[in-house]
Structure formats: C-alpha cells, structure tokens
Amino acid sequence: MNKKELAREIFNTSHLTGVFKLRSGKESDKYFDKYLFESNPKLLAEVADKLAPLIPLDTEILAGLEMGGIPIATALSLKTGIPVVFVRKKAKEYGTCKLAEGKDIDGKKVCIIEDVVTTGGQILLSAEDLKKYGAKVKDVVCVIEREEAGRNNLESADLVFHSLFTMEELLSAVSEA
Numbered sequence: 001m002n003k004k005e006l007a008r009e010i011f012n013t014s015h016l017t018g019v020f021k022l023r024s025g026k027e028s029d030k031y032f033d034k035y036l037f038e039s040n041p042k043l044l045a046e047v048a049d050k051l052a053p054l055i056p057l058d059t060e061i062l063a064g065l066e067m068g069g070i071p072i073a074t075a076l077s078l079k080t081g082i083p084v085v086f087v088r089k090k091a092k093e094y095g096t097c098k099l100a101e102g103k104d105i106d107g108k109k110v111c112i113i114e115d116v117v118t119t120g121g122q123i124l125l126s127a128e129d130l131k132k133y134g135a136k137v138k139d140v141v142c143v144i145e146r147e148e149a150g151r152n153n154l155e156s157a158d159l160v161f162h163s164l165f166t167m168e169e170l171l172s173a174v175s176e177a
C-alpha cells in the first residue's frame with residue numbers, strides 16, 4: 001500500500017462527523033476514531049511501516065501514550081526492535097506505582113508516539129512527566145496532525161514534531177480517489 005492509499009484507508013475507516021467534545025474541551029464537527037484503524041491488523045502494520053522512517057536513529061525507547069498511542073508504539077517496536085514503554089496519563093497508585101510501564105527510562109533518549117494531535121496538550125503533559133523520570137525527550141511522532149494549534153505548541157516547547165499525515169493530506173487523498 002502506498003502512502004496515499006494508506007491515507008484513504010485511514011480516513012475512510014476512522015473519520016466521523018457529528019458533534020464531538022475534544023480532549024482540549026473544544027467542540028468539533030469531525031473526529032478521528034483512531035481505534036477503528038488501530039484495531040485492524042493490516043492497517044496497523046501499514047501505519048508502522050510508514051511511521052518507522054520518521055523515528056530518529058538515536059532513539060533508545062519508544063513511548064506510547066495512553067491509550068491510542070500504545071498500539072502504534074507497540075507495532076513500531078515490533079517493526080524496529082526499539083523497546084517500548086506504555087505511558088499512563090497518571091501514575092498507577094498501587095503495585096509498582098509507575099507512570100511509564102516497561103523498562104527504566106532514566107537517562108534514555110525517548111521518542112513519544114501518539115495517534116492524533118490537536119492542540120498537543122496531552123503530549124506536553126506527558127513529555128514533562130517523562131522528563132521528571134529522567135527521560136531525554138525531544139521528538140514526537142504521530143499519525144494524524146489535525147492542523148490546529150498542535151505543531152506551534154509543540155515546537156514552542158522545543159519538541160521536534162513529525163507527523164505522517166496532516167488533515168489536508170488526508171482530505172486530498174480522499175478527494176483524488
């Protein structure tokens with residue numbers, strides 16, 4: 001599957017219209033239900049294929065953000081051989097009390113993996129959390145950049161943002177079909 005075909009598949013599988021409250025609190029007439037493509041093994045593997053080249057070569061650990069970033073980071077880990085951690089929105093309050101589940105991230109170069117970026121708010125929170133545990137966080141890789149404030153907010157926080165598809169790319173792939 002080439003990149004344009006994947007764009008079409010992702011759009012057709014996961015793009016919904018209606019009235020949706022977003023994580024940021026804003027309301028939107030569109031929503032990508034990422035679980036609809038992540039739960040399809042063929043599409044998840046294609047996403048990992050196309051995302052893998054965006055991961056910086058010196059990455060030591062992939063950090064999949066709860067919850068939608070976790071399947072993608074896992075697929076990327078299987079593809080690249082780079083270990084993965086599963087990052088909770090809030091550290092577990094019993095047992096190991098971990099925020100990032102998996103191997104120790106202290107001193108490691110970590111690349112954040114996310115599904116959809118709107119304002120980048122969740123990534124900013126998780127990046128700060130990971131840094132508190134000693135991770136070196138610079139790069140973020142996501143599947144869908146909704147082209148709202150996300151890129152500016154992430155770059156203002158000195159993060160390097162790599163997206164597979166912008167909203168414009170998804171729309172144009174579908175309109176060309």
Ligand SMILES: O=P(O)(O)OC[C@H]1O[C@H](OP(=O)(O)OP(=O)(O)O)[C@H](O)[C@@H]1O
Pocket residue numbers: 023024065066067068069114115116117118119120121122123150
């Ligand atoms: O760029 P932002 O404005 O922060 O919004 C995008 C975030 O919101 C969604 O997660 P959601 O809170 O729906 O959680 P989930 O992945 O656990 O379903 C998405 O997966 C991003 O994490």
Ligand SMILES: O=C(O)c1cc(=O)[nH]c(=O)[nH]1
Pocket residue numbers: 021022023024030031032033034116117118119146
């Ligand atoms: O901004 C969000 O919360 C958001 C947008 C979107 O398209 N998909 C999603 O899972 N979350």
